[in-house]
Amino acid sequence: MAELNLLEAINQAIDEAMAADERVYIIGEDVGYRGGVFRVTDGLINKYGEKRVIDSPLAESIIVGSSIGAALYGMRPIAEMQFADFIFPAFNQILSEAARMRYRSNNEWNVPMVIRAPYGGGIHGALYHSQSIEAFFTHIPGLKVVAPSTPYDAKALLLASIADPDPVLFLEHKKCYRLIKGYVPDAPYTVRIGEADVVREGDDISVIAYGLMRHYAVEAAETLASEGISVEVVDLRTLTPLDKTTVLNSVKKTGKALIVYEDNEFCGYGAEIAALIAQEAFEYLDGPVQRLGGLDIPAMPYSAPLENEFMPTPQKIADRLRDLAAF
């Protein structure tokens, strides 16, 4: 067991996958000699060379598009978006090509590709370096979307994503990169794509979250425990496919649900969870299903107080939990 932070765990997963399978390569802006903007790919170019750790031209469409082609032809590319905010030039490739390939080819062709994208705010990244993008992509059947929040889950889920025969968008919350540390086993272990995790048990309210918000939710739950309110926290870990069973079991037990996500609240991923609970656990509910998301404003502002206003925080989560507990 070693204690790693999130980015070290991701680095380890890429390293192990590349060591185990020569078809695996990584392509992205500055992933080579610079080791990535956040240093996630640090050291890999020295180990695997320029053919397998590719400093690409600055063009996300070619990073993703060429990865789709190579994946069709049997390679296992890992395409890095330097920031999730820059993925949109590649949106067409992901939506129209990668996600539909199996369907349009009668299951003859598949795209075993992973797109890694650092997302999320809280680092003063301002309007173009803070975005959460999951709602655009969870809307696309044919694509899987994974969003781990701990080093343990990130390592295993990245290995699972690389091994997956279908395209996976792998979201890494950049504020968690160095902030979140945890033990990662030396021996191989697995976490399956599509399995949520009850990270804190409780009886009164369920919080459903992912990414940085899972950590904030746990913090809020601890605060509420001292006030006599027992909060359960579910970390989704995978957004597509959604682990409906774990979510529903938790809400059926507690009877109340708060869904927390950092993306713009309106039409965000949490809307889907709320709909699921309303449809399939209605008779168990003791209160209205609640959401707490980012502000519905065009982008995360730079100024620290405004950024803080945008983000759900442990305090804001705790406040909403108190209201819901009192309902």
Add this chain to the structure above:
Amino acid sequence: MDKQDLLADYRTMLLIRSFEEHCQQQYTRARIGGFLHLYVGQEAVAVGAIGALKPQDHLVTHYRDHGHALARGLDPQPLMAELFGRQTGTSKGKGGSMHFADDAKHFWGGYAIVGAHLLLAVGIAYGIQYKREVLGQDDDGVVMCFFGDGATNGGEFYEAISLAALYKLPIVFLCENNEFAMGTPLSVHTAVTEIHKKASPFMPGERINGNDVVEVREKASAAIEHARSGQGPYFIEAMTYRLRGHSAADPQMYRTREDIAARRSNDPIELLKQKLLDEGLLDNKKAKKIESEVEKEVEAAVKFAEESPAPELSEAWDDIYAQPL
């Protein structure tokens, strides 16, 4: 071409340098946060080229925009306030370093999504042509669009030069080739390292010495005249070198200290100073005076930023739609 005031250009270049030295200091003190991309070493390009623009002309640039903003005459005070995230900043604290803008100066701003702004610049040039030819209005403006060598690999670059040439739009494309796209050297990111050649099927263009403010001014003036006179777009590739990291937090693994030291002798500010001294336009006393004036101006900007209030929380909801929903 209007006569170039070399002393004024020298002062503006120093202003940019000093402004950014202060930015770096404030970043180290965590009063400026996020991402900070300095322009140190490239000042002659902004000052030479933007100095050739007229008030009715337009300027669109990328995220490394401090130098361009100052060269266009934006006041350092609201710029510094923006970097501090204050209400008095150019984007009222919402944007930070990469999105300076000023409507009155036709400075359409810095854009952080690399490549995207080239299309906006083409659209503004189309608007100028439309105003003239369809609306019958007087508008002899020209657009100057700045971008880096890295930005010339994406589709938007080719889309932009293609349309600009097709419609003979009044636009000057100005690529600052500083030999790197972040940590990726030119020869690693493109097969055509003489960037102006990428545009040569579409428009005339050339490679120039971007560290010589006199040459930049002269070539930019000619390019602007070309565009203004209805002959269509022009492409300038200004060779220069970024002396600092890509951003304030760049370990610069992609080059050595010696690489950088070797380029210091080509620092555009030093080159211009030497020229001014040689030609008797400047002496040491005068140089000191300019330096201290500039320093005071930037210190005043820092003070202004420090003393400015943070935005009100409700301002997060301003400026989304014409009518708030």
